[in-house]
Amino acid sequence: xxxxxxxxxxxxxxxxxxxxxxxxxxxxxxxxxxxxxxxxxxxxxxxxxxxxxxxxxxxxxxxxxxxxxxxxxxxxx
Numbered sequence: 001x002x003x004x005x006x007x008x009x010x011x012x013x014x015x016x017x018x019x020x021x022x023x024x025x026x027x028x029x030x031x032x033x034x035x036x037x038x039x040x041x042x043x044x045x046x047x048x049x050x051x052x053x054x055x056x057x058x059x060x061x062x063x064x065x066x067x068x069x070x071x072x073x074x075x076x077x
Contacts, residue, residue: 005075006052010054010068014067
C-alpha cells in the first residue's frame with residue numbers, strides 16, 4: 001500500500017485527504033470490552049492501513065473534481 005505517498009502527493013497538489021480510522025474500531029479502547037484482539041478482524045485491520053478518503057461532497061464543483069482525478073492519475077502514472 002502506498003497510501004502515505006498518495007496522501008503526500010495530493011497535499012503537494014493542494015488537495016486534502018483524510019485517514020479516519022488509522023486504528024480499526026475493534027482495537028480502540030472504547031470497544032475493548034467486546035473482546036476482539038489483533039488478528040480477529042483481518043480485513044478491517046488491512047483496510048485501516050490502506051483507505052484514504054478523498055474530497056467528496058455535493059458542493060464540490062466539476063473543476064475541483066477534475067483536479068482530484070488528475071492528481072490521483074498523475075500519482076499512478
